[in-house]
Amino acid sequence: MARGMDIMSDNAPAAMIEDIPQAPDICLIRLRGDLDIRSAAILDSCLTESVMDGKKFAIVDLSAVTMIASVALGKLLGLKRRFSEKGGDLVLSGINIEIKMKCLLMGVDKIFKMFSDVHSAMNVYSWEVMHQAESIKLSFPPQIGVVPAVRRFVSGVMAQKGYKGRDSFRIETIVDELCNNAVEYGSKNENDNISLSMRIDWEKIELDAENVSDPAKREQLQAFMSNVSCEMPHDGDFRRGRGLALVKLLSSDFSADVTEKGTIVHVTKIKEE
Amino acid sequence: MKSEIPYRLSVSFPGELDYIPLVRQLVSDALQVLKFSPKFSFRSEFLVDELCNNAVIHGSPSNRQPVEVLCDAYGDRVEIFVKGAGGYQENIQRFREAIAEASREKGNDIELIRLLSDTVTCTIDDNNVSHIHVVRMREC
Numbered sequence: 364m365a366r367g368m369d370i371m372s373d374n375a376p377a378a379m380i381e382d383i384p385q386a387p388d389i390c391l392i393r394l395r396g397d398l399d400i401r402s403a404a405i406l407d408s409c410l411t412e413s414v415m416d417g418k419k420f421a422i423v424d425l426s427a428v429t430m431i432a433s434v435a436l437g438k439l440l441g442l443k444r445r446f447s448e449k450g451g452d453l454v455l456s457g458i459n460i461e462i463k464m465k466c467l468l469m470g471v472d473k474i475f476k477m478f479s480d481v482h483s484a485m486n487v488y489s490w491e492v493m494h495q496a497e498s499i500k501l502s503f504p505p506q507i508g509v510v511p512a513v514r515r516f517v518s519g520v521m522a523q524k525g526y527k528g529r530d531s532f533r534i535e536t537i538v539d540e541l542c543n544n545a546v547e548y549g550s551k552n553e554n555d556n557i558s559l560s561m562r563i564d565w566e567k568i569e570l571d572a573e574n575v576s577d578p579a580k581r582e583q584l585q586a587f588m589s590n591v592s593c594e595m596p597h598d599g600d601f602r603r604g605r606g607l608a609l610v611k612l613l614s615s616d617f618s619a620d621v622t623e624k625g626t627i628v629h630v631t632k633i634k635e636e
Numbered sequence: 637m638k639s640e641i642p643y644r645l646s647v648s649f650p651g652e653l654d655y656i657p658l659v660r661q662l663v664s665d666a667l668q669v670l671k672f673s674p675k676f677s678f679r680s681e682f683l684v685d686e687l688c689n690n691a692v693i694h695g696s697p698s699n700r701q702p703v704e705v706l707c708d709a710y711g712d713r714v715e716i717f718v719k720g721a722g723g724y725q726e727n728i729q730r731f732r733e734a735i736a737e738a739s740r741e742k743g744n745d746i747e748l749i750r751l752l753s754d755t756v757t758c759t760i761d762d763n764n765v766s767h768i769h770v771v772r773m774r775e776c
Contacts, residue, residue: 482651499647502646504644506670556644
Protein backbone atom coordinates (compact mmCIF):
# COMPACT_ATOMS: atom_id res chain seq x y z
CA MET A 364 0.00 0.00 0.00
CA ALA A 365 1.32 3.44 -0.84
CA ARG A 366 0.11 6.70 0.57
CA GLY A 367 1.21 9.92 -1.09
CA MET A 368 1.30 13.27 0.59
CA ASP A 369 1.81 16.70 -0.84
CA ILE A 370 4.36 18.57 1.14
CA MET A 371 5.38 21.06 -1.45
CA SER A 372 3.41 23.06 -3.91
CA ASP A 373 3.88 20.95 -7.04
CA ASN A 374 1.45 18.24 -8.04
CA ALA A 375 3.52 15.16 -7.38
CA PRO A 376 3.70 13.90 -3.81
CA ALA A 377 6.95 14.84 -2.14
CA ALA A 378 6.62 12.09 0.40
CA MET A 379 5.31 8.64 -0.27
CA ILE A 380 4.93 6.10 2.50
CA GLU A 381 4.85 2.48 1.37
CA ASP A 382 4.28 -0.76 3.21
CA ILE A 383 6.53 -3.67 2.33
CA PRO A 384 4.50 -6.91 2.16
CA GLN A 385 7.41 -9.23 3.03
CA ALA A 386 8.43 -7.04 5.98
CA PRO A 387 5.34 -5.86 7.87
CA ASP A 388 7.48 -4.10 10.49
CA ILE A 389 8.99 -1.70 7.96
CA CYS A 390 7.67 1.36 6.26
CA LEU A 391 9.43 2.79 3.26
CA ILE A 392 9.37 6.57 3.09
CA ARG A 393 10.27 7.97 -0.31
CA LEU A 394 11.06 11.68 -0.32
CA ARG A 395 11.75 13.93 -3.25
CA GLY A 396 12.73 17.49 -4.05
CA ASP A 397 14.17 20.03 -1.62
CA LEU A 398 13.77 19.30 2.07
CA ASP A 399 13.96 22.85 3.29
CA ILE A 400 12.62 24.76 6.27
CA ARG A 401 9.14 25.07 4.69
CA SER A 402 8.68 21.40 4.11
CA ALA A 403 10.32 20.18 7.31
CA ALA A 404 7.39 20.96 9.60
CA ILE A 405 4.87 19.26 7.32
CA LEU A 406 7.29 16.39 6.84
CA ASP A 407 7.36 15.84 10.59
CA SER A 408 3.58 15.61 10.93
CA CYS A 409 3.23 13.38 7.90
CA LEU A 410 5.91 10.97 8.93
CA THR A 411 4.67 10.69 12.48
CA GLU A 412 1.74 8.80 10.99
CA SER A 413 4.00 5.93 10.07
CA VAL A 414 5.28 5.67 13.64
CA MET A 415 1.71 5.67 14.95
CA ASP A 416 0.90 2.99 12.39
CA GLY A 417 2.65 0.32 14.44
CA LYS A 418 5.79 0.18 12.36
CA LYS A 419 9.09 -0.32 14.16
CA PHE A 420 11.49 0.35 11.30
CA ALA A 421 11.69 2.95 8.60
CA ILE A 422 13.80 3.24 5.49
CA VAL A 423 13.93 6.79 4.19
CA ASP A 424 14.72 6.77 0.49
CA LEU A 425 16.46 10.02 -0.39
CA SER A 426 17.45 9.11 -3.95
CA ALA A 427 15.16 11.82 -5.40
CA VAL A 428 16.04 14.46 -2.83
CA THR A 429 18.03 17.39 -4.18
CA MET A 430 18.74 19.30 -0.97
CA ILE A 431 18.42 18.69 2.75
CA ALA A 432 18.33 21.57 5.18
CA SER A 433 19.64 20.95 8.68
CA VAL A 434 16.15 21.51 10.07
CA ALA A 435 14.87 18.58 7.97
CA LEU A 436 17.70 16.44 9.25
CA GLY A 437 16.65 17.45 12.74
CA LYS A 438 13.10 16.25 12.03
CA LEU A 439 14.44 12.93 10.75
CA LEU A 440 16.55 12.66 13.88
CA GLY A 441 13.46 13.21 16.04
CA LEU A 442 11.64 10.55 14.08
CA LYS A 443 14.55 8.16 14.46
CA ARG A 444 14.39 8.66 18.21
CA ARG A 445 10.72 7.71 18.19
CA PHE A 446 11.45 4.52 16.25
CA SER A 447 14.35 3.75 18.59
CA GLU A 448 12.07 4.10 21.61
CA LYS A 449 9.93 1.35 20.10
CA GLY A 450 12.97 -0.90 19.70
CA GLY A 451 13.31 -0.12 16.01
CA ASP A 452 15.36 2.19 13.86
CA LEU A 453 15.21 4.66 11.00
CA VAL A 454 17.85 4.42 8.27
CA LEU A 455 18.65 6.48 5.20
CA SER A 456 19.18 5.15 1.70
CA GLY A 457 20.08 6.34 -1.78
CA ILE A 458 21.59 9.68 -0.83
CA ASN A 459 23.26 11.30 -3.81
CA ILE A 460 26.99 11.85 -3.59
CA GLU A 461 26.80 15.63 -3.18
CA ILE A 462 24.39 15.50 -0.26
CA LYS A 463 26.24 12.55 1.21
CA MET A 464 29.50 14.51 1.32
CA LYS A 465 27.76 17.31 3.21
CA CYS A 466 26.14 14.79 5.55
CA LEU A 467 29.52 13.22 6.25
CA LEU A 468 30.96 16.63 7.08
CA MET A 469 28.14 17.16 9.55
CA GLY A 470 28.68 13.71 11.06
CA VAL A 471 25.26 12.43 10.01
CA ASP A 472 26.78 8.99 9.39
CA LYS A 473 27.47 8.72 13.12
CA ILE A 474 23.75 9.02 13.84
CA PHE A 475 22.02 7.37 10.90
CA LYS A 476 22.88 4.15 9.16
CA MET A 477 23.22 4.98 5.47
CA PHE A 478 22.77 2.54 2.60
CA SER A 479 23.39 2.87 -1.10
CA ASP A 480 19.86 1.77 -1.97
CA VAL A 481 16.64 0.45 -0.47
CA HIS A 482 17.57 -3.08 -1.46
CA SER A 483 20.75 -3.00 0.64
CA ALA A 484 18.87 -1.57 3.60
CA MET A 485 16.29 -4.35 3.30
CA ASN A 486 19.02 -6.96 3.20
CA VAL A 487 20.58 -5.68 6.38
CA TYR A 488 17.14 -5.65 8.01
CA SER A 489 16.52 -9.27 6.95
CA TRP A 490 19.82 -10.33 8.46
CA GLU A 491 20.04 -8.19 11.59
CA VAL A 492 16.40 -8.00 12.61
CA MET A 493 14.62 -10.95 11.05
CA HIS A 494 17.71 -13.15 11.52
CA GLN A 495 17.03 -14.88 8.21
CA ALA A 496 19.54 -17.52 7.26
CA GLU A 497 21.52 -17.19 4.05
CA SER A 498 22.65 -19.96 1.74
CA ILE A 499 25.76 -20.02 -0.37
CA LYS A 500 26.72 -22.87 -2.64
CA LEU A 501 30.11 -23.40 -4.19
CA SER A 502 31.30 -25.98 -6.64
CA PHE A 503 34.93 -26.13 -7.74
CA PRO A 504 37.32 -28.48 -9.54
CA PRO A 505 39.28 -30.94 -7.40
CA GLN A 506 42.50 -28.98 -7.52
CA ILE A 507 44.50 -28.31 -4.39
CA GLY A 508 45.39 -24.83 -5.65
CA VAL A 509 41.76 -23.72 -5.58
CA VAL A 510 41.38 -24.50 -1.85
CA PRO A 511 43.11 -21.31 -0.57
CA ALA A 512 40.82 -19.28 -2.83
CA VAL A 513 37.78 -21.02 -1.34
CA ARG A 514 39.14 -20.44 2.14
CA ARG A 515 39.60 -16.73 1.40
CA PHE A 516 36.07 -16.54 0.06
CA VAL A 517 34.66 -18.18 3.18
CA SER A 518 36.72 -15.86 5.35
CA GLY A 519 35.22 -12.87 3.55
CA VAL A 520 31.69 -14.21 3.97
CA MET A 521 32.30 -14.76 7.67
CA ALA A 522 33.52 -11.19 8.10
CA GLN A 523 30.43 -9.89 6.25
CA LYS A 524 28.14 -11.79 8.55
CA GLY A 525 29.75 -10.69 11.78
CA TYR A 526 31.73 -13.85 12.50
CA LYS A 527 35.04 -12.47 13.60
CA GLY A 528 38.26 -13.46 15.31
CA ARG A 529 38.28 -16.96 16.68
CA ASP A 530 34.97 -18.05 15.13
CA SER A 531 35.99 -16.94 11.68
CA PHE A 532 39.41 -18.56 11.93
CA ARG A 533 37.93 -21.84 13.11
CA ILE A 534 35.37 -21.95 10.31
CA GLU A 535 38.08 -21.17 7.77
CA THR A 536 40.19 -23.98 9.18
CA ILE A 537 37.27 -26.40 9.00
CA VAL A 538 36.60 -25.46 5.38
CA ASP A 539 40.27 -25.76 4.55
CA GLU A 540 40.52 -29.25 6.05
CA LEU A 541 37.29 -30.47 4.46
CA CYS A 542 38.28 -29.21 1.03
CA ASN A 543 41.81 -30.58 1.29
CA ASN A 544 40.41 -33.98 2.29
CA ALA A 545 37.94 -33.86 -0.58
CA VAL A 546 40.79 -33.20 -3.02
CA GLU A 547 43.08 -35.80 -1.49
CA TYR A 548 40.56 -38.63 -1.07
CA GLY A 549 38.16 -37.69 -3.82
CA SER A 550 38.03 -38.49 -7.49
CA LYS A 551 40.75 -36.84 -9.55
CA ASN A 552 38.44 -36.57 -12.54
CA GLU A 553 38.32 -32.87 -13.41
CA ASN A 554 34.55 -33.07 -13.93
CA ASP A 555 33.89 -34.48 -10.46
CA ASN A 556 33.60 -31.18 -8.72
CA ILE A 557 33.67 -30.66 -4.99
CA SER A 558 30.54 -29.02 -3.58
CA LEU A 559 30.48 -26.85 -0.52
CA SER A 560 27.16 -25.61 0.86
CA MET A 561 26.99 -23.06 3.63
CA ARG A 562 23.92 -22.09 5.55
CA ILE A 563 24.77 -19.06 7.62
CA ASP A 564 22.59 -18.20 10.51
CA TRP A 565 22.72 -15.44 13.08
CA GLU A 566 23.87 -18.03 15.63
CA LYS A 567 25.51 -20.82 13.68
CA ILE A 568 26.88 -21.97 10.39
CA GLU A 569 26.19 -25.32 8.78
CA LEU A 570 28.59 -26.71 6.21
CA ASP A 571 28.15 -29.61 3.83
CA ALA A 572 31.12 -30.75 1.81
CA GLU A 573 30.41 -33.30 -0.85
CA ASN A 574 32.64 -35.04 -3.35
CA VAL A 575 32.91 -38.14 -5.49
CA SER A 576 35.13 -40.68 -3.72
CA ASP A 577 38.25 -42.15 -5.18
CA PRO A 578 37.50 -45.94 -5.16
CA ALA A 579 41.13 -46.74 -4.31
CA LYS A 580 41.03 -44.60 -1.16
CA ARG A 581 37.44 -45.22 -0.06
CA GLU A 582 38.25 -47.91 2.51
CA GLN A 583 41.03 -45.86 4.01
CA LEU A 584 38.72 -42.90 4.29
CA GLN A 585 35.95 -45.01 5.82
CA ALA A 586 38.43 -46.22 8.44
CA PHE A 587 39.40 -42.63 9.27
CA MET A 588 35.78 -41.54 9.46
CA SER A 589 34.75 -44.37 11.76
CA ASN A 590 37.65 -43.79 14.15
CA VAL A 591 37.70 -40.05 14.14
CA SER A 592 37.73 -38.55 17.62
CA CYS A 593 38.70 -35.29 19.17
CA GLU A 594 42.06 -36.79 20.13
CA MET A 595 44.95 -36.38 17.75
CA PRO A 596 46.12 -39.84 16.57
CA HIS A 597 49.40 -40.98 18.13
CA ASP A 598 49.99 -44.45 16.82
CA GLY A 599 50.87 -45.76 13.38
CA ASP A 600 51.02 -43.16 10.67
CA PHE A 601 50.35 -40.20 12.92
CA ARG A 602 50.16 -37.79 10.02
CA ARG A 603 46.99 -39.46 8.72
CA GLY A 604 43.60 -38.44 10.09
CA ARG A 605 44.78 -35.35 11.96
CA GLY A 606 42.69 -33.09 9.76
CA LEU A 607 39.44 -34.84 10.59
CA ALA A 608 40.29 -34.87 14.29
CA LEU A 609 40.89 -31.13 14.05
CA VAL A 610 37.60 -30.59 12.24
CA LYS A 611 35.75 -32.54 14.89
CA LEU A 612 37.54 -30.63 17.63
CA LEU A 613 36.57 -27.28 16.14
CA SER A 614 32.98 -28.22 15.27
CA SER A 615 29.87 -28.17 17.40
CA ASP A 616 28.50 -31.11 15.47
CA PHE A 617 30.15 -33.40 12.95
CA SER A 618 28.91 -36.25 10.81
CA ALA A 619 30.29 -38.01 7.77
CA ASP A 620 28.94 -40.48 5.31
CA VAL A 621 31.23 -42.35 2.94
CA THR A 622 29.47 -44.40 0.30
CA GLU A 623 30.25 -45.72 -3.15
CA LYS A 624 28.73 -42.62 -4.66
CA GLY A 625 30.68 -40.15 -2.65
CA THR A 626 31.52 -38.56 0.65
CA ILE A 627 29.32 -36.10 2.48
CA VAL A 628 30.59 -34.34 5.56
CA HIS A 629 28.23 -32.21 7.60
CA VAL A 630 29.56 -29.74 10.15
CA THR A 631 27.74 -27.35 12.43
CA LYS A 632 29.65 -24.56 14.13
CA ILE A 633 27.87 -22.45 16.70
CA LYS A 634 28.91 -18.81 17.01
CA GLU A 635 30.81 -18.28 20.25
CA GLU A 636 31.87 -14.64 20.17
CA MET B 637 43.95 -28.46 -19.87
CA LYS B 638 41.64 -30.14 -22.37
CA SER B 639 39.77 -27.91 -24.72
CA GLU B 640 36.45 -29.78 -24.66
CA ILE B 641 35.96 -30.44 -20.97
CA PRO B 642 36.01 -27.28 -18.93
CA TYR B 643 37.03 -26.74 -15.35
CA ARG B 644 33.84 -25.50 -13.82
CA LEU B 645 33.54 -23.13 -10.89
CA SER B 646 30.09 -22.17 -9.70
CA VAL B 647 28.83 -19.96 -6.90
CA SER B 648 25.30 -19.28 -5.80
CA PHE B 649 24.83 -16.43 -3.36
CA PRO B 650 22.02 -14.23 -2.00
CA GLY B 651 21.28 -11.19 -4.15
CA GLU B 652 23.31 -8.75 -2.09
CA LEU B 653 25.90 -6.33 -3.37
CA ASP B 654 28.18 -7.12 -0.43
CA TYR B 655 28.89 -10.60 -1.75
CA ILE B 656 30.07 -9.46 -5.15
CA PRO B 657 33.66 -8.46 -4.28
CA LEU B 658 34.12 -11.88 -2.68
CA VAL B 659 32.78 -13.72 -5.72
CA ARG B 660 34.91 -11.57 -7.97
CA GLN B 661 38.03 -12.39 -5.98
CA LEU B 662 37.19 -16.10 -5.95
CA VAL B 663 36.83 -16.22 -9.74
CA SER B 664 40.07 -14.32 -10.23
CA ASP B 665 42.00 -16.58 -7.84
CA ALA B 666 40.58 -19.73 -9.42
CA LEU B 667 41.45 -18.58 -12.93
CA GLN B 668 45.02 -17.90 -11.91
CA VAL B 669 45.25 -21.38 -10.40
CA LEU B 670 44.03 -22.70 -13.76
CA LYS B 671 46.99 -20.99 -15.45
CA PHE B 672 45.27 -17.94 -16.84
CA SER B 673 47.42 -14.83 -16.73
CA PRO B 674 46.91 -12.21 -14.01
CA LYS B 675 45.83 -9.74 -16.69
CA PHE B 676 43.24 -12.14 -18.12
CA SER B 677 42.01 -13.02 -14.63
CA PHE B 678 41.74 -9.37 -13.66
CA ARG B 679 39.71 -8.54 -16.75
CA SER B 680 37.50 -11.58 -16.24
CA GLU B 681 36.80 -10.59 -12.65
CA PHE B 682 35.71 -7.20 -13.93
CA LEU B 683 33.16 -8.97 -16.11
CA VAL B 684 31.93 -11.01 -13.18
CA ASP B 685 31.65 -7.87 -11.09
CA GLU B 686 29.61 -5.98 -13.67
CA LEU B 687 27.34 -8.90 -14.49
CA CYS B 688 26.67 -9.67 -10.83
CA ASN B 689 25.98 -6.02 -10.06
CA ASN B 690 23.48 -5.93 -12.91
CA ALA B 691 21.90 -9.16 -11.70
CA VAL B 692 21.49 -7.85 -8.16
CA ILE B 693 20.36 -4.32 -9.01
CA HIS B 694 18.15 -4.98 -12.00
CA GLY B 695 17.41 -8.66 -11.84
CA SER B 696 15.99 -9.51 -8.46
CA PRO B 697 13.21 -7.19 -7.37
CA SER B 698 12.28 -9.30 -4.37
CA ASN B 699 14.68 -9.59 -1.55
CA ARG B 700 17.53 -12.09 -1.45
CA GLN B 701 16.81 -13.99 -4.60
CA PRO B 702 19.94 -15.99 -5.36
CA VAL B 703 22.37 -15.07 -8.08
CA GLU B 704 24.27 -17.89 -9.71
CA VAL B 705 27.65 -17.47 -11.34
CA LEU B 706 29.12 -20.25 -13.41
CA CYS B 707 32.59 -19.99 -14.83
CA ASP B 708 33.78 -22.58 -17.35
CA ALA B 709 37.50 -22.45 -18.02
CA TYR B 710 38.59 -24.02 -21.31
CA GLY B 711 42.10 -24.05 -22.70
CA ASP B 712 41.41 -21.19 -25.07
CA ARG B 713 38.62 -19.27 -23.37
CA VAL B 714 36.49 -18.61 -20.34
CA GLU B 715 32.72 -18.69 -20.46
CA ILE B 716 30.83 -16.91 -17.73
CA PHE B 717 27.14 -17.51 -17.07
CA VAL B 718 25.22 -15.32 -14.64
CA LYS B 719 21.72 -16.31 -13.70
CA GLY B 720 19.53 -13.95 -11.74
CA ALA B 721 16.06 -14.72 -10.51
CA GLY B 722 13.22 -12.42 -11.32
CA GLY B 723 14.72 -10.42 -14.16
CA TYR B 724 12.26 -8.29 -16.04
CA GLN B 725 11.90 -8.65 -19.79
CA GLU B 726 12.33 -4.91 -20.32
CA ASN B 727 15.63 -4.91 -18.42
CA ILE B 728 16.94 -7.77 -20.52
CA GLN B 729 15.79 -6.01 -23.67
CA ARG B 730 17.50 -2.82 -22.57
CA PHE B 731 20.67 -4.77 -21.82
CA ARG B 732 20.54 -6.51 -25.19
CA GLU B 733 20.06 -3.20 -27.00
CA ALA B 734 22.87 -1.62 -25.06
CA ILE B 735 25.24 -4.43 -26.01
CA ALA B 736 24.24 -4.18 -29.66
CA GLU B 737 24.28 -0.42 -29.92
CA ALA B 738 27.65 0.05 -28.29
CA SER B 739 26.43 3.36 -27.05
CA ARG B 740 28.09 4.98 -24.08
CA GLU B 741 24.80 6.60 -23.19
CA LYS B 742 23.58 3.24 -21.93
CA GLY B 743 26.10 3.27 -19.14
CA ASN B 744 29.76 2.58 -18.66
CA ASP B 745 29.21 -0.85 -17.19
CA ILE B 746 27.58 -2.15 -20.36
CA GLU B 747 30.37 -0.62 -22.40
CA LEU B 748 32.89 -2.38 -20.18
CA ILE B 749 31.19 -5.76 -20.58
CA ARG B 750 31.14 -5.34 -24.34
CA LEU B 751 34.76 -4.26 -24.41
CA LEU B 752 36.06 -7.12 -22.32
CA SER B 753 34.13 -9.95 -23.92
CA ASP B 754 34.02 -11.61 -27.31
CA THR B 755 30.34 -12.52 -27.25
CA VAL B 756 27.48 -11.62 -24.95
CA THR B 757 24.11 -13.38 -25.01
CA CYS B 758 21.07 -12.53 -22.91
CA THR B 759 17.98 -14.65 -22.51
CA ILE B 760 15.06 -14.80 -20.16
CA ASP B 761 13.22 -18.04 -19.53
CA ASP B 762 9.57 -18.81 -18.80
CA ASN B 763 10.16 -18.45 -15.06
CA ASN B 764 11.39 -14.91 -15.58
CA VAL B 765 14.96 -15.89 -14.78
CA SER B 766 17.57 -13.97 -16.72
CA HIS B 767 20.62 -15.72 -18.15
CA ILE B 768 23.65 -13.80 -19.33
CA HIS B 769 26.36 -15.70 -21.13
CA VAL B 770 29.71 -14.10 -21.85
CA VAL B 771 32.64 -15.62 -23.72
CA ARG B 772 36.11 -14.23 -23.33
CA MET B 773 38.91 -15.68 -25.45
CA ARG B 774 42.35 -16.18 -23.99
CA GLU B 775 44.79 -13.56 -25.25
CA CYS B 776 47.79 -14.78 -27.20
